[in-house]
Amino acid sequence: MSPLVERALPVVLLLGSNVFMTFAWYGHLKYKASPLLVVILASWGIAFFEYALQVPANRWGSAVYSAPQLKGMQExxxxxxxxVFSTSYLGQSLKWNHWAGFALIAVAAWLIFMD
Incomplete structure (x- = not known):
């Protein structure tokens, strides 16, 4: 595997994993009338695909990234x-304080990558 693929593949897998995770955790908010048990079972089914991408992302990613770096990247x-999900799927825009909080988390992840 080329060094570029080795570094990029975990990122791509984490991106895909997080799309599934976000739908598993928050997608049901558009269907509040659905029975909770149905929502839980559907979320578990979606989460399977999250794990199917997350586990190899971390396994293969650990060859080039440390565990804290993988976690920071994942966050x-x-x-x-x-x-993207909140604004496009749920129709809930993010406010300045949400962006500020997200920015602080991004700075924390950046710090993890510093030597």
Missing amino acids: VITLVVFA
């Missing part, structure tokens, strides 16, 4: 995916 990816 930033989660926030980006959630921001």
